[in-house]
Amino acid sequence: MRRHNSAMVLAEVLRRPGLSRAEVAAATGLAKATVSSLVDRLVAARLVDETGPQSATGRGRRGTGLTPSPTGPHGLGVEIGVDYVATCLVDPTGGEHAHRVHPGDNRGRAEGDVLADVARAVSGAHADAAERGVPVGGLGVAVPGLVDGKGIVRAAPNLGWSDVDVAAALGGDLPVLVDNEANLAAVGELAAGQGIRDFVLVSAEIGVGAGVVLDGAVRRGTHGFSGEIGHVCVDAAGPECSCGARGCLERMAGPAAVLADAGVRTRAPLDLALAELVDRLSEGDDRARAAAHRAGTLLGLALAGAVNLLDVPAVVLGGGYARLHPWLAEPVAAELDRRVVAARWSPTRVLASALGARAAVVGAGQAALRAILTDPDTYVRRVTTA
Amino acid sequence: MRRHNSAMVLAEVLRRPGLSRAEVAAATGLAKATVSSLVDRLVAARLVDETGPQSATGRGRRGTGLTPSPTGPHGLGVEIGVDYVATCLVDPTGGEHAHRVHPGDNRGRAEGDVLADVARAVSGAHADAAERGVPVGGLGVAVPGLVDGKGIVRAAPNLGWSDVDVAAALGGDLPVLVDNEANLAAVGELAAGQGIRDFVLVSAEIGVGAGVVLDGAVRRGTHGFSGEIGHVCVDAAGPECSCGARGCLERMAGPAAVLADAGVRTRAPLDLALAELVDRLSEGDDRARAAAHRAGTLLGLALAGAVNLLDVPAVVLGGGYARLHPWLAEPVAAELDRRVVAARWSPTRVLASALGARAAVVGAGQAALRAILTDPDTYVRRVTTA
Structure with missing residues (x-):
């Protein structure tokens, strides 16, 4: 009571x-x-x-x-990226602080080594909080993979992980919430508030995932595995994807595909390669623009399927796609206009993520914070009996 | 209060x-x-x-x-099909009665003529209720098209309708609820209760549509236009669809396509052509089986996209697809297994609709009934002041 x-x-x-x-x-x-x-x-x-x-x-x-209180318990957000680990703090008013990115290619490394790096980054964020004189109330951890209802990372193919209990590995006394990075990016997007409560956020890092938001709530699906838009088929005869199927969106229009098409060498961190692509696009490079147009068309095809199914009024381009929004928005909108049956009555907005590459880590912090704010008494008992 | x-x-x-x-x-x-x-x-x-x-x-x-009370206010369900009009009654315990199908090709007819037939069918259903000595509490009307939040049929391409106010046309003093046939089929499916509360029901009549059910509720989308899986792209290079786009599921694996592939003459009512197809499939006709296999594969591809996005534990084949379930289930399941990233942890069930071709009209009656049962006082005031 x-x-x-x-x-x-x-x-x-x-x-x-x-x-x-x-x-x-x-x-x-x-x-x-x-x-x-x-x-x-x-x-x-x-x-x-x-x-x-x-x-x-x-x-x-x-x-x-x-x-x-802006000095009350903060949510500590962590993102385990394929080529970086990021952290941030979110205060009870929703303000974000101390965003830090630690670059480092995590592909092919032992998961214990990666988790040790993550634990160090988390310690750093705790030090940030201590320096500000604010308590940390809980952790949110974004992972590029399938996370089940119990927070176990069932598979993170781009990290080479399966069945990893991140919460247990990070230990400590604080509650730890683990979720897919696109789901948490959607939480961040909701909190950042472009005023939309129904949307599909499609986020490109090394992989491509989505957060499905209906009535202001991220829909995680029955097992927590929703949002796998990266493996929606955009060409049944297309090349084989790492998942084993053919013609998946991620394989054909994910960052690696766009960079290859544009003739930009893919390298770690992805961020640098994307920066080079953005430079070429800004300069009007024909090959880069053709690559972005092709990717936008395929992305629009996949998103049109989602909008036909769900009738959401907006799609949000996140992660790497947010940086490419100026060049992707038009072909995405054209496909939505062509393929969404109800387009005439309900044109779909194509927005860039308000948070860009920070969405997942900020959303992770927001999610940790929200767990406290929606059940403050549990937090109060924890800190007053500690 | x-x-x-x-x-x-x-x-x-x-x-x-x-x-x-x-x-x-x-x-x-x-x-x-x-x-x-x-x-x-x-x-x-x-x-x-x-x-x-x-x-x-x-x-x-x-x-x-x-x-x-099984003799209390009944929901009167109406389905305006492309080649039939159907009615039924649903009693307060959920039992269905007096299911009637009036065949008749509605394509190319003036909408006023079709609506006059619908009004006659509704009168017949009222007579059925009178004969049973039960009152009718409200109408539910299923339409094969886009129905907005106000119940206006924005477009029903296979009927040639746009902006039709069915509720006003049916007039009368009773509340009239109008919705897309696949959404109402999903309502029927929920009420019929195969024990699943999260699923995508894909229903094939002349067109192909879906009802998206999450947490036991049909998700109609922001404008009421959800479930347009018939226009999800299954082959970007495929033939042009009536909607203007290329390679839509409905165009490539809808009943007309399957019948043509199988070498069965399409005719009205669709039911007869499907019966012939089912006969040939049962006899092991190679061409028919290849056509069903091809359609099942494309249907599975589209459903895999929906399951990847929403993580629902089941898909339900409805309408014409329900009759073809014995031949569609295997290729649909194979595509789901191949393309759903989380298939290993959450295999998707491929069910046949419990109600088959009756799902939409029964769902329409259920929806009309539910409007009364969730707000009985409004009904009580209506009948006691009448």
Whole structure:
């Protein structure tokens, strides 16, 4: 009961910062005394700040305004990339801090070595938090692969991983939430708020994945394996993909394919190769532009299938595709217009991710934070009994 | 408030038929007097029956058992097919009655003429209800096309319709709910209950459409245009579809394509041509079997895209595909196995629709019924003030 009420009180403060205890009581229907004692706990755990007397609103007496605390428990976001490990901190108001990227090719390395690097990066992020004088409330970890409902990485082909328990490997006392990088990028995108609550975010790193968002919630599917748009077939007679099938989007229009088509040497980190591609595209290089156009057409074909199936009003290009958005948007939109049956009544917007390459790590931090904000009492008990 | 409580009481009776008023009060947390007066209204409107003293359960006194009334308001389902109009009645316990199919090719006819036929079929269904001595509570209408959130048929290409207000055309005092036939087939499938709450139902009539069901709810999309799997591309270089795009599933593996491939003359009603195809398949006709195998492979390719995106544990073959299930299931399953990245951890079941060709019309009746059962008080007020 206290757990439920505590969540209700905090949700109200997050939704309308500045409310007094009495106003929270009125909004939630809880007794004033109950609200006051819940708020005291939230203040003690630094989830809520008291900001001095509210400005007078004309009626009733002044109360102390309550706001989410920017120095409260932070979500620590981690992204295990194929050629980097990234971390960041997200504060209770949603602000992101201390974004760090540690380059390093993780392909073909022993998973224990990679996880040791990840643990070092996490230690670094804890040091960032300590330096800012803020607590870390939990970890979110983005992984480029299939993550099941229990957080086990069933397969991350580009890392060569199968059945890896990342949460156990990172150990520690904090809750650890592990999810697919595109799902977490979608969480980041939702939090960044381009004002859309229904979309498919397609994210290109070394691999290509998607986050499916309906009614403001990421749909992880029955087993957690949704969003595998990289293995949607765009040409049944196409070349064989690492997954064993033929003509998958990732194989034909993923970053490696675009770079090869454009005549840009693929190398680690991918970021550098993409930067070179963007340079050539900006200069109007014909081969680069033809490669981007071809990739955009195939991406549009796959996205048209998703939009025909789900009727979402927007698709979001994320990760590497976000950087290529200026050259991909037109062919993607053209395919959507050609292939989406309802296009005449509901044209689909083709947006670039607001967070670009940071989406997954920020989304990981947001997800860790959200786990606390939607169940603050569990956090409060954890820190007050520690 | 009464509206909410009335819905709660009826939901409890539907969930656990046989409860007494006191047991409903205990289960809902409402006062016994409140429950009793709500039940009186539900009984007066024939939504609930009193079934005499409950059998003794060993504790407490006996009460009158409450059950959903099979003679209460029925949902009248209508399906406007391309070459038939069908109707049925669905009683408050979910039982279906008086299923009627009126053959007749509706292609190229003026929409007013078709709607006049539909109105006649609806009158016939009302007569069926009158003969049974049961009231009709509302209509559900299944249409093979894009239906927007307001129930306007934006486009039904195989009927040649655009912007048709079916509800207004059918007039009358009853509420009319209009939706895409595949969405309503999915409603029927959910009610028929093969025990799955997450699936994609792909339904083949003249056209091919899908109902996307997640967490037990049909996802209609932002504008109501979801489920257009018939226009998912299965071969970018394929033949042109009526929608203007190339290589759509409907064009390459819809009933017309399968029949042509198999060398069976397409004719109205489609049903007869499919019956001939089924005969040939049963006899082991090579050409027919090759055609079904080819269609199943393409269907599997399109469904693999949907499963990769949504991670649903089952696909359901509906309408014409349900009749071909014995020959489609294997190639569909093979493609799912080949193309779904998570197939190893979550093999997808390939089911035949439990309702077959009746799914859309039964789903239409179920949807009309559900509108009453989820808001019984509105119905009660309607019939008691009439």
